[in-house]
Amino acid sequence: MKTAYRLRVPGEVTRLLRGLHPELKQKLRDALDVLTHDAHAGKALQGELEGLRSLRVGRARVVYRLAGGRVLEIVTVGPRERIYEETLRLIRKARKT
Numbered sequence: 301m302k303t304a305y306r307l308r309v310p311g312e313v314t315r316l317l318r319g320l321h322p323e324l325k326q327k328l329r330d331a332l333d334v335l336t337h338d339a340h341a342g343k344a345l346q347g348e349l350e351g352l353r354s355l356r357v358g359r360a361r362v363v364y365r366l367a368g369g370r371v372l373e374i375v376t377v378g379p380r381e382r383i384y385e386e387t388l389r390l391i392r393k394a395r396k397t
Contacts, residue, residue, distance in 0.1 A: 304336045308373040316377060324360065328377060331357040335364065339372055348388055356380075363387045 309317075317325060334341050335355060342355030342364065352375060355362045361383045367373040376387055 305339050305370045305372045307332060307336060308367060308371055310374065313374050313377055324358070327357050328360065328362065331355055331362055332374075335362070335372055339366055345384075348391070349384065352387065354383075 317328060320328070340353070342353040342362070344350075345352045345354055345363075349363075352363055352365050355364070359380055360377060361380050362377050363375040363383060365373050365375060376383065376390060378386055
């Protein structure tokens with residue numbers, strides 16, 4: 301049996317998840333559970349987002365990265381319409397600090 305991955309979820313993502321509709325929140329919990337068993341369930345992103353992966357959850361996306369070992373770091377969660385632009389903004393901001 302494969303060892304499960306541990307999730308690292310930043311505080312701002314946790315707060316975001318708490319404020320979601322209960323139905324979407326449950327779908328996202330189920331998706332995170334899938335990731336703990338299969339880190340490659342999402343698709344690999346390209347271009348400036350290379351190194352990240354994205355898992356589809358209805359119209360939402362969970363953007364994450366393999367942080368080393370058996371750890372997955374959730375970068376952000378949001379609607380498909382703007383999640384990739386938001387992720388790019390977060391990455392650029394982190395690179396400046």
